[in-house]
Amino acid sequence: MTFDKAIRLIRENGMKRTPSREALLRLFASDGRYLSAADVRQALAYEHPAMSLDTIYRNLSSFAELGILEETELGGERKFRMHCDRDGHHHHFICMECGRTEELDLCPMDEAAGLLPGFTIEDHKFEVYGRCPDCAVAK
Amino acid sequence: MTFDKAIRLIRENGMKRTPSREALLRLFASDGRYLSAADVRQALAYEHPAMSLDTIYRNLSSFAELGILEETELGGERKFRMHCDRDGHHHHFICMECGRTEELDLCPMDEAAGLLPGFTIEDHKFEVYGRCPDCAVAK
């Protein structure tokens, strides 16, 4: 998702365009990795040293609710990345070393649903963890 | 995994057979759901009211390391269930209402690996969430 579209969504939902939010969205628009609140704070330490963790937490949660960010739980932390606008539902590979993500054009749910007659499916999670080619070499 | 096999694993790793551990393993052997430390405490409140959360945390972590328990992150909590000894790698459906789990004879990794040439895959997670037939009706 682009920075502009995210801003539009924010305005459409009656939220204000503030410097904090601009900085957060700009960061996520340019960094494809999953970032924790602490990661975000560090990334913005130079540009926005005054931005508090509270603000980061509050905004990341709001953004996730609006569908601007995708959320996952990684190593006991909530992590976020910009939502992919691409056609088609898909999942991600996540590099444990550098955090790089790769889209996987694959969703096992069609098959899985057939194995669960009578069950109501509401959500699912499929993530692959490992090392990207760069980090695999470095090891 | 059976209670007896779990006890054997514990002994083989130089750990002692204590009343706490017996109670924990007996619980997991009879309850197929994913349980948090707090869930376990409540389940054992009558039989072992003195067992502290500390003990529960420490033992669940040890058991998970030995492969006796499987671990997952659900709603921001670490949850555990007895490891399935069944042949073949598989995943789970988890009922969001009652916690019931269902085994899914399906793993998307074979396909996924083909989409990631040059990447080193170390782990993956595939879980399906929803309501089991009983809970779907109750809604």
Place this chain on the structure above:
DNA sequence: CTCTCTGCAAATAGTTTGCAGCGGC
């Protein structure tokens, strides 16, 4: 008798909330 396990208490990490002032619109 030794060495592990346990409960207690305190510490820690990540996250959330109440409040009063600041700042978009």
Place this chain on the structure above:
DNA sequence: GCCGCTGCAAACTATTTGCAGAGAG
């Protein structure tokens, strides 16, 4: 100027750790 946004401080939740005594082998 109004109402939402922010920083501060404090609270909260889940979890971990140091320590000294209790208990398994």
